[in-house]
Amino acid sequence: MELQNQLKALADKIEQLKDKIETEESTKHAFVLPFINLLGYDSFNPTEVVPEFTADLGLKKGEKVDYAIFQHQDPILIIECKNWKEDLNIHNSQLFRYFHVTKTRFALLTNGIEYRFYTDLEEANKMDEKPFLEFKITHLKENIIPEIAKFHKSHFDIDKIVDNASSLKYTKEIRKLIHTELNSPTHEFVRLFANQVYSGRLTERVMEDFTDLVRKAFNQTISENVNDRLNAALNKESEKQHEEIEEFEEETSKIITTEEELEAYRIIVAILRRKISSDRIVHRDTQSYFGILLDDNNRKPICRLHLDGTKKYMSLFDRDKNIHREDIETIDDIYNFEKQLLNTIDNYEETKANIE
Known part of the structure:
Protein backbone atom coordinates (compact mmCIF):
# COMPACT_ATOMS: atom_id res chain seq x y z
CA MET A 1 0.00 0.00 0.00
CA THR A 180 -5.62 -7.47 -32.59
CA GLU A 181 -7.62 -10.54 -33.58
CA LEU A 182 -10.76 -9.23 -31.87
CA ASN A 183 -10.60 -5.95 -33.75
CA SER A 184 -9.33 -7.23 -37.08
CA PRO A 185 -9.34 -11.06 -37.32
CA THR A 186 -6.62 -12.56 -39.50
CA HIS A 187 -7.34 -15.09 -42.24
CA GLU A 188 -5.87 -17.93 -40.14
CA PHE A 189 -7.91 -16.98 -37.09
CA VAL A 190 -11.17 -16.88 -39.04
CA ARG A 191 -10.41 -20.19 -40.81
CA LEU A 192 -9.82 -21.87 -37.42
CA PHE A 193 -13.48 -21.30 -36.46
CA ALA A 194 -15.06 -21.44 -39.89
CA ASN A 195 -13.68 -24.93 -40.49
CA GLN A 196 -15.44 -26.18 -37.37
CA VAL A 197 -18.90 -24.74 -38.04
CA TYR A 198 -19.17 -24.52 -41.85
CA SER A 199 -19.37 -27.70 -43.94
CA GLY A 200 -19.08 -26.07 -47.36
CA ARG A 201 -16.09 -24.77 -49.29
CA LEU A 202 -14.41 -21.74 -47.72
CA THR A 203 -14.44 -19.41 -50.69
CA GLU A 204 -13.23 -15.82 -50.50
CA ARG A 205 -16.81 -14.60 -50.15
CA VAL A 206 -17.52 -17.08 -47.35
CA MET A 207 -14.33 -16.04 -45.54
CA GLU A 208 -15.36 -12.40 -45.77
CA ASP A 209 -18.70 -13.25 -44.20
CA PHE A 210 -17.08 -15.32 -41.47
CA THR A 211 -14.57 -12.57 -40.67
CA ASP A 212 -17.44 -10.35 -39.61
CA LEU A 213 -19.22 -13.23 -37.84
CA VAL A 214 -16.14 -14.22 -35.85
CA ARG A 215 -15.53 -10.64 -34.75
CA LYS A 216 -19.17 -10.22 -33.69
CA ALA A 217 -19.25 -13.59 -31.91
CA PHE A 218 -16.15 -12.82 -29.85
CA ASN A 219 -17.28 -9.31 -28.93
CA GLN A 220 -20.72 -10.62 -27.94
CA THR A 221 -19.15 -13.37 -25.85
CA ILE A 222 -16.91 -10.89 -24.05
CA SER A 223 -19.85 -8.52 -23.45
CA GLU A 224 -21.98 -11.34 -22.08
CA ASN A 225 -19.19 -12.49 -19.77
CA VAL A 226 -18.70 -8.94 -18.50
CA ASN A 227 -22.46 -8.55 -17.95
CA ASP A 228 -22.64 -11.91 -16.17
CA ARG A 229 -19.83 -10.89 -13.81
CA LEU A 230 -21.43 -7.50 -13.19
CA ASN A 231 -24.81 -9.09 -12.52
CA ALA A 232 -23.21 -11.66 -10.22
CA ALA A 233 -21.49 -8.85 -8.31
CA LEU A 234 -24.72 -6.84 -8.13
CA ASN A 235 -26.69 -9.87 -6.97
CA LYS A 236 -24.08 -10.58 -4.32
CA GLU A 237 -24.27 -6.99 -3.12
CA SER A 238 -28.08 -7.14 -3.18
CA GLU A 239 -28.03 -10.35 -1.12
CA LYS A 240 -25.67 -8.71 1.35
CA GLN A 241 -27.93 -5.68 1.68
CA HIS A 242 -30.95 -7.96 2.09
CA GLU A 243 -29.18 -9.87 4.86
CA GLU A 244 -28.27 -6.59 6.57
CA ILE A 245 -31.90 -5.44 6.35
CA GLU A 246 -33.10 -8.75 7.80
CA GLU A 247 -30.57 -8.46 10.63
CA PHE A 248 -31.69 -4.88 11.30
CA GLU A 249 -35.36 -5.89 11.25
CA GLU A 250 -34.59 -8.80 13.56
CA GLU A 251 -32.82 -6.49 15.99
CA THR A 252 -35.61 -3.91 15.71
CA SER A 253 -38.24 -6.56 16.37
CA LYS A 254 -36.59 -7.27 19.74
CA ILE A 255 -37.25 -3.69 20.84
CA ILE A 256 -40.53 -3.30 22.72
CA THR A 257 -41.55 0.19 23.79
CA THR A 258 -43.45 -0.06 27.06
CA GLU A 259 -46.28 2.15 28.31
CA GLU A 260 -44.02 3.23 31.18
CA GLU A 261 -41.41 4.53 28.70
CA LEU A 262 -44.07 6.44 26.78
CA GLU A 263 -45.39 7.95 30.01
CA ALA A 264 -41.86 9.02 30.94
CA TYR A 265 -41.53 10.63 27.50
CA ARG A 266 -44.74 12.58 28.08
CA ILE A 267 -43.40 13.84 31.44
CA ILE A 268 -40.21 15.09 29.74
CA VAL A 269 -42.26 16.79 27.01
CA ALA A 270 -44.33 18.53 29.66
CA ILE A 271 -41.17 19.82 31.35
CA LEU A 272 -39.45 21.00 28.18
CA ARG A 273 -42.45 22.68 26.57
CA ARG A 274 -41.60 25.76 28.61
CA LYS A 275 -38.54 26.19 26.40
CA ILE A 276 -39.35 24.55 23.04
CA SER A 277 -42.28 23.19 21.06
CA SER A 278 -43.23 19.56 21.64
CA ASP A 279 -42.64 18.53 18.02
CA ARG A 280 -38.89 19.06 18.55
CA ILE A 281 -38.80 16.43 21.28
CA VAL A 282 -38.50 12.92 19.85
CA HIS A 283 -38.12 9.51 21.47
CA ARG A 284 -36.10 6.69 20.01
CA ASP A 285 -36.12 3.24 21.59
CA THR A 286 -33.11 0.90 21.45
CA GLN A 287 -32.23 -2.43 23.00
CA SER A 288 -30.05 -0.67 25.60
CA TYR A 289 -32.10 2.38 26.53
CA PHE A 290 -35.06 4.63 25.72
CA GLY A 291 -33.59 7.82 24.29
CA ILE A 292 -35.01 11.34 24.12
CA LEU A 293 -33.53 13.56 21.39
CA LEU A 294 -33.79 17.18 20.35
CA ASP A 295 -34.83 17.63 16.69
CA ASP A 296 -34.53 13.86 16.12
CA ASN A 297 -30.74 14.31 16.05
CA ASN A 298 -28.45 11.66 17.55
CA ARG A 299 -25.92 14.41 18.29
CA LYS A 300 -28.46 16.21 20.49
CA PRO A 301 -29.37 13.72 23.22
CA ILE A 302 -31.56 15.17 25.99
CA CYS A 303 -31.54 12.12 28.23
CA ARG A 304 -31.66 8.34 28.24
CA LEU A 305 -34.02 6.26 30.34
CA HIS A 306 -33.21 2.78 31.63
CA LEU A 307 -36.50 1.42 32.90
CA ASP A 308 -36.41 -2.28 31.97
CA GLY A 309 -33.99 -3.50 34.64
CA THR A 310 -34.51 -4.18 38.31
CA LYS A 311 -32.99 -0.79 39.10
CA LYS A 312 -34.28 2.22 37.17
CA TYR A 313 -32.10 5.20 36.30
CA MET A 314 -31.75 8.00 33.77
CA SER A 315 -28.68 9.42 32.04
CA LEU A 316 -28.36 13.18 31.79
CA PHE A 317 -25.90 15.24 29.70
CA ASP A 318 -23.94 18.32 30.72
CA ARG A 319 -22.64 21.08 28.41
CA ASP A 320 -19.74 18.87 27.24
CA LYS A 321 -22.07 15.90 26.71
CA ASN A 322 -20.61 14.03 29.66
CA ILE A 323 -23.10 11.48 30.98
CA HIS A 324 -24.33 11.64 34.57
CA ARG A 325 -26.30 8.71 35.93
CA GLU A 326 -29.20 9.47 38.25
CA ASP A 327 -31.11 6.68 40.04
CA ILE A 328 -34.91 6.87 40.10
CA GLU A 329 -37.51 4.69 41.78
CA THR A 330 -40.48 5.67 39.62
CA ILE A 331 -40.89 7.81 36.52
CA ASP A 332 -42.36 10.56 38.73
CA ASP A 333 -38.82 11.14 39.99
CA ILE A 334 -38.02 12.60 36.55
CA TYR A 335 -39.55 15.86 37.82
CA ASN A 336 -36.66 16.10 40.29
CA PHE A 337 -34.30 16.70 37.37
CA GLU A 338 -36.30 19.43 35.70
CA LYS A 339 -33.48 21.96 36.01
CA GLN A 340 -30.88 19.68 34.39
CA LEU A 341 -33.23 18.86 31.49
CA LEU A 342 -33.95 22.54 30.83
CA ASN A 343 -30.24 23.38 31.04
CA THR A 344 -29.52 20.77 28.37
CA ILE A 345 -31.96 22.52 26.02
CA ASP A 346 -30.38 25.90 26.84
CA ASN A 347 -26.95 24.52 25.96
CA TYR A 348 -28.08 23.30 22.54
CA GLU A 349 -29.95 26.52 21.76
CA GLU A 350 -26.95 28.61 22.80
CA THR A 351 -24.64 26.60 20.55
CA LYS A 352 -27.08 26.98 17.68
CA ALA A 353 -27.27 30.76 18.20
CA ASN A 354 -23.45 31.07 18.21
CA ILE A 355 -23.18 29.16 14.93
CA GLU A 356 -25.80 31.34 13.27
Whole structure:
Protein backbone atom coordinates (compact mmCIF):
# COMPACT_ATOMS: atom_id res chain seq x y z
CA MET A 1 0.00 0.00 0.00
CA GLU A 2 2.87 2.40 0.79
CA LEU A 3 4.48 1.83 -2.62
CA GLN A 4 1.12 2.35 -4.30
CA ASN A 5 0.68 5.69 -2.55
CA GLN A 6 4.22 6.74 -3.44
CA LEU A 7 3.70 5.88 -7.11
CA LYS A 8 0.42 7.80 -7.12
CA ALA A 9 2.14 10.83 -5.55
CA LEU A 10 4.92 10.71 -8.16
CA ALA A 11 2.36 10.40 -10.97
CA ASP A 12 0.54 13.48 -9.66
CA LYS A 13 3.82 15.38 -9.47
CA ILE A 14 4.67 14.43 -13.07
CA GLU A 15 1.30 15.66 -14.33
CA GLN A 16 1.86 18.98 -12.58
CA LEU A 17 5.47 19.52 -13.69
CA LYS A 18 5.92 17.90 -17.10
CA ASP A 19 5.02 20.98 -19.14
CA LYS A 20 7.79 22.86 -17.33
CA ILE A 21 10.43 20.17 -17.97
CA GLU A 22 12.39 20.86 -21.15
CA THR A 23 15.56 18.75 -21.03
CA GLU A 24 16.64 15.16 -20.52
CA GLU A 25 18.65 16.18 -17.47
CA SER A 26 15.59 17.79 -15.88
CA THR A 27 13.58 14.65 -16.63
CA LYS A 28 16.15 12.55 -14.77
CA HIS A 29 16.13 14.74 -11.67
CA ALA A 30 12.39 15.44 -11.52
CA PHE A 31 10.95 12.08 -12.59
CA VAL A 32 13.49 9.22 -12.75
CA LEU A 33 15.50 9.76 -9.55
CA PRO A 34 12.31 9.93 -7.42
CA PHE A 35 11.26 6.60 -8.97
CA ILE A 36 14.63 5.08 -8.04
CA ASN A 37 14.28 6.44 -4.51
CA LEU A 38 10.80 5.00 -3.97
CA LEU A 39 12.24 1.60 -4.89
CA GLY A 40 14.36 1.94 -1.77
CA TYR A 41 17.69 2.88 -3.39
CA ASP A 42 19.68 5.88 -2.15
CA SER A 43 20.44 8.06 -5.16
CA PHE A 44 22.96 10.00 -3.02
CA ASN A 45 24.98 6.85 -2.28
CA PRO A 46 27.51 6.37 -5.13
CA THR A 47 28.03 2.74 -4.18
CA GLU A 48 24.32 2.01 -4.65
CA VAL A 49 23.20 4.32 -7.48
CA VAL A 50 26.00 5.11 -9.95
CA PRO A 51 25.29 7.93 -12.42
CA GLU A 52 27.03 7.88 -15.83
CA PHE A 53 28.04 4.23 -15.39
CA THR A 54 30.80 3.23 -17.83
CA ALA A 55 29.81 0.53 -20.34
CA ASP A 56 32.72 0.36 -22.79
CA LEU A 57 31.93 -1.38 -26.05
CA GLY A 58 35.05 -3.19 -27.29
CA LEU A 59 37.39 -0.61 -28.77
CA LYS A 60 34.81 2.10 -28.26
CA LYS A 61 35.64 3.59 -24.87
CA GLY A 62 33.78 6.05 -22.70
CA GLU A 63 30.28 4.76 -23.40
CA LYS A 64 28.07 5.51 -20.42
CA VAL A 65 24.60 4.49 -19.31
CA ASP A 66 22.67 7.07 -17.26
CA TYR A 67 22.37 5.05 -14.05
CA ALA A 68 23.36 1.67 -12.69
CA ILE A 69 21.91 0.30 -9.47
CA PHE A 70 24.30 -1.87 -7.49
CA GLN A 71 23.71 -4.53 -4.88
CA HIS A 72 26.57 -6.39 -3.19
CA GLN A 73 29.01 -4.55 -5.50
CA ASP A 74 27.36 -5.91 -8.66
CA PRO A 75 25.11 -3.99 -11.07
CA ILE A 76 21.56 -5.34 -10.90
CA LEU A 77 19.81 -2.80 -13.12
CA ILE A 78 21.06 -0.35 -15.74
CA ILE A 79 18.84 2.60 -16.62
CA GLU A 80 18.83 4.65 -19.80
CA CYS A 81 16.83 7.89 -19.58
CA LYS A 82 15.33 10.10 -22.26
CA ASN A 83 13.42 13.36 -22.27
CA TRP A 84 9.80 12.79 -21.24
CA LYS A 85 8.66 14.02 -24.66
CA GLU A 86 10.70 11.43 -26.58
CA ASP A 87 9.39 8.21 -28.13
CA LEU A 88 11.18 5.25 -26.55
CA ASN A 89 10.80 3.03 -29.62
CA ILE A 90 13.84 4.56 -31.28
CA HIS A 91 16.18 4.18 -28.31
CA ASN A 92 16.22 0.54 -27.21
CA SER A 93 19.17 -0.34 -29.54
CA GLN A 94 21.47 1.86 -27.43
CA LEU A 95 20.43 0.05 -24.26
CA PHE A 96 20.82 -3.27 -26.09
CA ARG A 97 24.54 -2.54 -26.59
CA TYR A 98 25.06 -1.50 -22.96
CA PHE A 99 23.34 -4.63 -21.68
CA HIS A 100 25.74 -6.89 -23.57
CA VAL A 101 28.85 -5.55 -21.84
CA THR A 102 27.56 -5.46 -18.24
CA LYS A 103 26.87 -8.21 -15.73
CA THR A 104 23.31 -7.13 -15.08
CA ARG A 105 20.25 -9.24 -15.88
CA PHE A 106 17.89 -6.26 -16.09
CA ALA A 107 17.74 -3.04 -18.06
CA LEU A 108 15.28 -0.16 -17.89
CA LEU A 109 14.49 2.30 -20.65
CA THR A 110 12.42 5.26 -19.50
CA ASN A 111 11.44 8.81 -20.26
CA GLY A 112 10.19 9.29 -16.70
CA ILE A 113 6.61 8.53 -17.68
CA GLU A 114 6.85 5.31 -19.67
CA TYR A 115 8.93 2.48 -18.21
CA ARG A 116 10.19 -0.59 -20.10
CA PHE A 117 12.00 -3.36 -18.25
CA TYR A 118 14.11 -5.85 -20.23
CA THR A 119 16.00 -9.06 -19.47
CA ASP A 120 17.66 -11.89 -21.43
CA LEU A 121 15.04 -14.63 -21.65
CA GLU A 122 15.75 -15.65 -25.22
CA GLU A 123 19.56 -15.66 -25.19
CA ALA A 124 21.94 -15.33 -22.24
CA ASN A 125 23.58 -11.92 -21.81
CA LYS A 126 21.69 -10.59 -24.83
CA MET A 127 18.84 -8.22 -24.11
CA ASP A 128 15.47 -9.28 -25.51
CA GLU A 129 14.01 -7.03 -28.16
CA LYS A 130 10.73 -6.74 -26.28
CA PRO A 131 10.29 -5.70 -22.63
CA PHE A 132 8.76 -8.11 -20.13
CA LEU A 133 7.27 -5.28 -18.08
CA GLU A 134 5.90 -2.08 -19.55
CA PHE A 135 3.77 0.68 -18.02
CA LYS A 136 3.04 4.38 -17.86
CA ILE A 137 3.33 5.69 -14.34
CA THR A 138 0.59 8.26 -15.01
CA HIS A 139 -1.84 5.50 -16.05
CA LEU A 140 -0.77 2.75 -13.70
CA LYS A 141 -2.96 -0.34 -13.44
CA GLU A 142 -3.28 -1.95 -10.02
CA ASN A 143 -2.01 -5.35 -11.17
CA ILE A 144 1.31 -3.79 -12.24
CA ILE A 145 2.20 -2.51 -8.75
CA PRO A 146 3.24 -5.95 -7.36
CA GLU A 147 5.53 -6.37 -10.39
CA ILE A 148 7.20 -3.02 -9.70
CA ALA A 149 7.52 -4.00 -6.03
CA LYS A 150 9.72 -6.95 -7.03
CA PHE A 151 12.45 -4.44 -7.91
CA HIS A 152 12.33 -2.84 -4.46
CA LYS A 153 15.61 -3.06 -2.58
CA SER A 154 13.99 -4.82 0.39
CA HIS A 155 12.97 -7.91 -1.60
CA PHE A 156 14.95 -7.84 -4.83
CA ASP A 157 15.55 -11.43 -6.00
CA ILE A 158 17.09 -11.98 -9.44
CA ASP A 159 15.89 -15.57 -9.86
CA LYS A 160 12.31 -14.80 -8.86
CA ILE A 161 12.10 -11.80 -11.18
CA VAL A 162 13.57 -13.74 -14.13
CA ASP A 163 11.19 -16.65 -13.55
CA ASN A 164 8.26 -14.27 -13.44
CA ALA A 165 9.53 -12.22 -16.39
CA SER A 166 8.88 -15.07 -18.82
CA SER A 167 5.25 -15.31 -17.78
CA LEU A 168 4.80 -11.53 -17.91
CA LYS A 169 6.40 -11.15 -21.31
CA TYR A 170 4.52 -13.90 -23.12
CA THR A 171 1.21 -13.12 -21.43
CA LYS A 172 1.57 -9.51 -22.59
CA GLU A 173 2.32 -10.60 -26.15
CA ILE A 174 -0.61 -13.03 -26.21
CA ARG A 175 -2.96 -10.32 -24.96
CA LYS A 176 -1.78 -8.01 -27.73
CA LEU A 177 -2.50 -10.73 -30.30
CA ILE A 178 -5.95 -11.36 -28.85
CA HIS A 179 -6.72 -7.65 -28.95
CA THR A 180 -5.62 -7.47 -32.59
CA GLU A 181 -7.62 -10.54 -33.58
CA LEU A 182 -10.76 -9.23 -31.87
CA ASN A 183 -10.60 -5.95 -33.75
CA SER A 184 -9.33 -7.23 -37.08
CA PRO A 185 -9.34 -11.06 -37.32
CA THR A 186 -6.62 -12.56 -39.50
CA HIS A 187 -7.34 -15.09 -42.24
CA GLU A 188 -5.87 -17.93 -40.14
CA PHE A 189 -7.91 -16.98 -37.09
CA VAL A 190 -11.17 -16.88 -39.04
CA ARG A 191 -10.41 -20.19 -40.81
CA LEU A 192 -9.82 -21.87 -37.42
CA PHE A 193 -13.48 -21.30 -36.46
CA ALA A 194 -15.06 -21.44 -39.89
CA ASN A 195 -13.68 -24.93 -40.49
CA GLN A 196 -15.44 -26.18 -37.37
CA VAL A 197 -18.90 -24.74 -38.04
CA TYR A 198 -19.17 -24.52 -41.85
CA SER A 199 -19.37 -27.70 -43.94
CA GLY A 200 -19.08 -26.07 -47.36
CA ARG A 201 -16.09 -24.77 -49.29
CA LEU A 202 -14.41 -21.74 -47.72
CA THR A 203 -14.44 -19.41 -50.69
CA GLU A 204 -13.23 -15.82 -50.50
CA ARG A 205 -16.81 -14.60 -50.15
CA VAL A 206 -17.52 -17.08 -47.35
CA MET A 207 -14.33 -16.04 -45.54
CA GLU A 208 -15.36 -12.40 -45.77
CA ASP A 209 -18.70 -13.25 -44.20
CA PHE A 210 -17.08 -15.32 -41.47
CA THR A 211 -14.57 -12.57 -40.67
CA ASP A 212 -17.44 -10.35 -39.61
CA LEU A 213 -19.22 -13.23 -37.84
CA VAL A 214 -16.14 -14.22 -35.85
CA ARG A 215 -15.53 -10.64 -34.75
CA LYS A 216 -19.17 -10.22 -33.69
CA ALA A 217 -19.25 -13.59 -31.91
CA PHE A 218 -16.15 -12.82 -29.85
CA ASN A 219 -17.28 -9.31 -28.93
CA GLN A 220 -20.72 -10.62 -27.94
CA THR A 221 -19.15 -13.37 -25.85
CA ILE A 222 -16.91 -10.89 -24.05
CA SER A 223 -19.85 -8.52 -23.45
CA GLU A 224 -21.98 -11.34 -22.08
CA ASN A 225 -19.19 -12.49 -19.77
CA VAL A 226 -18.70 -8.94 -18.50
CA ASN A 227 -22.46 -8.55 -17.95
CA ASP A 228 -22.64 -11.91 -16.17
CA ARG A 229 -19.83 -10.89 -13.81
CA LEU A 230 -21.43 -7.50 -13.19
CA ASN A 231 -24.81 -9.09 -12.52
CA ALA A 232 -23.21 -11.66 -10.22
CA ALA A 233 -21.49 -8.85 -8.31
CA LEU A 234 -24.72 -6.84 -8.13
CA ASN A 235 -26.69 -9.87 -6.97
CA LYS A 236 -24.08 -10.58 -4.32
CA GLU A 237 -24.27 -6.99 -3.12
CA SER A 238 -28.08 -7.14 -3.18
CA GLU A 239 -28.03 -10.35 -1.12
CA LYS A 240 -25.67 -8.71 1.35
CA GLN A 241 -27.93 -5.68 1.68
CA HIS A 242 -30.95 -7.96 2.09
CA GLU A 243 -29.18 -9.87 4.86
CA GLU A 244 -28.27 -6.59 6.57
CA ILE A 245 -31.90 -5.44 6.35
CA GLU A 246 -33.10 -8.75 7.80
CA GLU A 247 -30.57 -8.46 10.63
CA PHE A 248 -31.69 -4.88 11.30
CA GLU A 249 -35.36 -5.89 11.25
CA GLU A 250 -34.59 -8.80 13.56
CA GLU A 251 -32.82 -6.49 15.99
CA THR A 252 -35.61 -3.91 15.71
CA SER A 253 -38.24 -6.56 16.37
CA LYS A 254 -36.59 -7.27 19.74
CA ILE A 255 -37.25 -3.69 20.84
CA ILE A 256 -40.53 -3.30 22.72
CA THR A 257 -41.55 0.19 23.79
CA THR A 258 -43.45 -0.06 27.06
CA GLU A 259 -46.28 2.15 28.31
CA GLU A 260 -44.02 3.23 31.18
CA GLU A 261 -41.41 4.53 28.70
CA LEU A 262 -44.07 6.44 26.78
CA GLU A 263 -45.39 7.95 30.01
CA ALA A 264 -41.86 9.02 30.94
CA TYR A 265 -41.53 10.63 27.50
CA ARG A 266 -44.74 12.58 28.08
CA ILE A 267 -43.40 13.84 31.44
CA ILE A 268 -40.21 15.09 29.74
CA VAL A 269 -42.26 16.79 27.01
CA ALA A 270 -44.33 18.53 29.66
CA ILE A 271 -41.17 19.82 31.35
CA LEU A 272 -39.45 21.00 28.18
CA ARG A 273 -42.45 22.68 26.57
CA ARG A 274 -41.60 25.76 28.61
CA LYS A 275 -38.54 26.19 26.40
CA ILE A 276 -39.35 24.55 23.04
CA SER A 277 -42.28 23.19 21.06
CA SER A 278 -43.23 19.56 21.64
CA ASP A 279 -42.64 18.53 18.02
CA ARG A 280 -38.89 19.06 18.55
CA ILE A 281 -38.80 16.43 21.28
CA VAL A 282 -38.50 12.92 19.85
CA HIS A 283 -38.12 9.51 21.47
CA ARG A 284 -36.10 6.69 20.01
CA ASP A 285 -36.12 3.24 21.59
CA THR A 286 -33.11 0.90 21.45
CA GLN A 287 -32.23 -2.43 23.00
CA SER A 288 -30.05 -0.67 25.60
CA TYR A 289 -32.10 2.38 26.53
CA PHE A 290 -35.06 4.63 25.72
CA GLY A 291 -33.59 7.82 24.29
CA ILE A 292 -35.01 11.34 24.12
CA LEU A 293 -33.53 13.56 21.39
CA LEU A 294 -33.79 17.18 20.35
CA ASP A 295 -34.83 17.63 16.69
CA ASP A 296 -34.53 13.86 16.12
CA ASN A 297 -30.74 14.31 16.05
CA ASN A 298 -28.45 11.66 17.55
CA ARG A 299 -25.92 14.41 18.29
CA LYS A 300 -28.46 16.21 20.49
CA PRO A 301 -29.37 13.72 23.22
CA ILE A 302 -31.56 15.17 25.99
CA CYS A 303 -31.54 12.12 28.23
CA ARG A 304 -31.66 8.34 28.24
CA LEU A 305 -34.02 6.26 30.34
CA HIS A 306 -33.21 2.78 31.63
CA LEU A 307 -36.50 1.42 32.90
CA ASP A 308 -36.41 -2.28 31.97
CA GLY A 309 -33.99 -3.50 34.64
CA THR A 310 -34.51 -4.18 38.31
CA LYS A 311 -32.99 -0.79 39.10
CA LYS A 312 -34.28 2.22 37.17
CA TYR A 313 -32.10 5.20 36.30
CA MET A 314 -31.75 8.00 33.77
CA SER A 315 -28.68 9.42 32.04
CA LEU A 316 -28.36 13.18 31.79
CA PHE A 317 -25.90 15.24 29.70
CA ASP A 318 -23.94 18.32 30.72
CA ARG A 319 -22.64 21.08 28.41
CA ASP A 320 -19.74 18.87 27.24
CA LYS A 321 -22.07 15.90 26.71
CA ASN A 322 -20.61 14.03 29.66
CA ILE A 323 -23.10 11.48 30.98
CA HIS A 324 -24.33 11.64 34.57
CA ARG A 325 -26.30 8.71 35.93
CA GLU A 326 -29.20 9.47 38.25
CA ASP A 327 -31.11 6.68 40.04
CA ILE A 328 -34.91 6.87 40.10
CA GLU A 329 -37.51 4.69 41.78
CA THR A 330 -40.48 5.67 39.62
CA ILE A 331 -40.89 7.81 36.52
CA ASP A 332 -42.36 10.56 38.73
CA ASP A 333 -38.82 11.14 39.99
CA ILE A 334 -38.02 12.60 36.55
CA TYR A 335 -39.55 15.86 37.82
CA ASN A 336 -36.66 16.10 40.29
CA PHE A 337 -34.30 16.70 37.37
CA GLU A 338 -36.30 19.43 35.70
CA LYS A 339 -33.48 21.96 36.01
CA GLN A 340 -30.88 19.68 34.39
CA LEU A 341 -33.23 18.86 31.49
CA LEU A 342 -33.95 22.54 30.83
CA ASN A 343 -30.24 23.38 31.04
CA THR A 344 -29.52 20.77 28.37
CA ILE A 345 -31.96 22.52 26.02
CA ASP A 346 -30.38 25.90 26.84
CA ASN A 347 -26.95 24.52 25.96
CA TYR A 348 -28.08 23.30 22.54
CA GLU A 349 -29.95 26.52 21.76
CA GLU A 350 -26.95 28.61 22.80
CA THR A 351 -24.64 26.60 20.55
CA LYS A 352 -27.08 26.98 17.68
CA ALA A 353 -27.27 30.76 18.20
CA ASN A 354 -23.45 31.07 18.21
CA ILE A 355 -23.18 29.16 14.93
CA GLU A 356 -25.80 31.34 13.27
